[in-house]
Amino acid sequence: MADQLSTTFAALADPTRRAILSRLTTGEASVTELAQPFDMSLPAVTKHLKVLQRAGLITQGREAQWRPCKLEAKPMREAAAWMEPYRRHWEQRIDRLDQFLRETTPGARRSRTRK
């Protein structure tokens, strides 16, 4: 069985599933509502919803008629948390590049000190 992070990332590795999640940030929606913007059969959309549900990214209500889907924050929050060190990594690289440019480019240094 795959670990939670792998399951989350695998679920995000599809443009339709990402579009469904994006739609759900604006509020709950039924399967029919979610299927509407896609040129796709209901069974095809249902298959994507199952992947998102298995990953815990969405849950579906139990009301017999409507059964709205809604976003669950936890898996996405964990995936974002996993990415944090990379954010720091590239921010440090940008800082170093910025410093290098200030030290080596007279024009850049001037424009900084002029402020």
Add this chain to the structure above:
Amino acid sequence: MADQLSTTFAALADPTRRAILSRLTTGEASVTELAQPFDMSLPAVTKHLKVLQRAGLITQGREAQWRPCKLEAKPMREAAAWMEPYRRHWEQRIDRLDQFLRETTPGARRSRTRK
């Protein structure tokens, strides 16, 4: 052909590949160095590196002997940027929950106003 975001998330959907990326945040490393912590053959590790390279998450130097792998920031930055609206979504939910608790729980309100 898959879009860049899907390729990035698919590449991240594996614990070994995530561990390799994590190792590379501390600096460049050769394939042999990357293979060391894993109970895995060099060809198996090379296969994972190829997936990461195809996703643009790492690049490999051209020096004949050492050929160090290094992290590339762009795909991960784009993946993190895609997640931003979800971060706002769950932060808003936490804020609403916090407000609800303050409005409905006398103890919580008291402890806030006491400050």
